[in-house]
Amino acid sequence: MMESAEADGAIAPGQTVLEPTSGNTGIALAMICRRKGYPFTAVMPDNVTEERTQLLRMFGAEIVYSEGAKGSNGAVELALEICEGDASYYMPYQYGNDANPGAHYHGTAVEILDELDEVAAFVAGLGTGGTLMGVGRRLKEADPETKIVAAEPMQGELVQGLRSLEDGFIPPIIDLSVLDRKIMVSNRDAIVWTQKLLPEERYFQPSSGTRKTTAGSTSPRGSTRPRSRSSRGSRPPSGGERAGRPGDPIRASRCSVYHAARVGDRARGPA
Numbered sequence: 288m289m290e291s292a293e294a295d296g297a298i299a300p301g302q303t304v305l306e307p308t309s310g311n312t313g314i315a316l317a318m319i320c321r322r323k324g325y326p327f328t329a330v331m332p333d334n335v336t337e338e339r340t341q342l343l344r345m346f347g348a349e350i351v352y353s354e355g356a357k358g359s360n361g362a363v364e365l366a367l368e369i370c371e372g373d374a375s376y377y378m379p380y381q382y383g384n385d386a387n388p389g390a391h392y393h394g395t396a397v398e399i400l401d402e403l404d405e406v407a408a409f410v411a412g413l414g415t416g417g418t419l420m421g422v423g424r425r426l427k428e429a430d431p432e433t434k435i436v437a438a439e440p441m442q443g444e445l446v447q448g449l450r451s452l453e454d455g456f457i458p459p460i461i462d463l464s465v466l467d468r469k470i471m472v473s474n475r476d477a478i479v480w481t482q483k484l485l486p487e488e489r490y491f492q493p494s495s496g497t498r499k500t501t502a503g504s505t506s507p508r509g510s511t512r513p514r515s516r517s518s519r520g521s522r523p524p525s526g527g528e529r530a531g532r533p534g535d536p537i538r539a540s541r542c543s544v545y546h547a548a549r550v551g552d553r554a555r556g557p558a
């Protein structure tokens with residue numbers, strides 16, 4: 288997202304990058320902004336884990352907290368409010384920025400195709416939807432039979448980084464036709480599998496990642512037990528310590544927020 292903003296001239300030196308995030312993208316942006324010399328502000332729910340806050344601060348990020356009970360939708364609302372009318376900010380807006388699925392289309396998916404002979408199904412947690420859209424499109428180009436499966440929390444259960452589309456906000460980058468199926472995973476099941484995976488598979492991942500594994504254990508052929516890591520082709524999204532087609536950026540005169548041109552009003556954020 289940062290590289291395409293620079294290539295498109297959507298961000299200017301001296302602008303502060305501001306992004307609503309429940310942690311993971313925020314940590315990546317904090318690291319990249321530090322290297323590139325942009326100040327970075329993360330807007331995130333006040334109930335995120337202490338580790339995320341610490342990591343962000345290590346990279347020199349400012350943090351603005353939104354109301355925890357509103358989850359990442361609350362962070363999106365607050366970030367849009369802060370950014371509105373203030374030219375000193377640039378917001379990549381991962382929920383509506385085609386460079387997000389683009390990174391998975393050109394990166395993650397290519398790595399998967401390089402490593403696996405065949406992919407029966409790809410299961411991923413749904414946050415912005417960038418992973419599912421970018422990887423899903425590329426895998427289906429390689430094999431139209433590959434099933435793309437979203438793992439979502441149950442409606443109303445707050446999980447950092449993930450969302451249930453039933454909660455009402457469908458990120459603008461999501462094209463539902465790419466998804467073959469979605470599997471709702473309860474917090475209880477995610478915790479049960481987190482506890483089982485370490486002793487049984489020596490596989491430690493955060494509960495958001497376990498959600499994907501739990502969903503994967505029943506997909507696509509209904510097996511109730513996860514297969515081995517190699518046959519499942521599953522990888523932890525990160526260490527257990529923490530949980531294509533480019534659109535045109537609209538260069539607003541004040542606060543530039545990336546909008547995928549094709550999504551119109553939905554890019555404004557959660558309903």
Ligand SMILES: Cc1ncc(COP(=O)(O)O)c(C=O)c1O
Pocket residue numbers: 311312411412413414415416417418419447448449495496497499524530
């Ligand atoms: C384990 C895990 N899965 C999925 C996601 C969501 O990814 P995306 O925003 O690409 O939908 C996250 C986001 O932080 C995550 O931590």
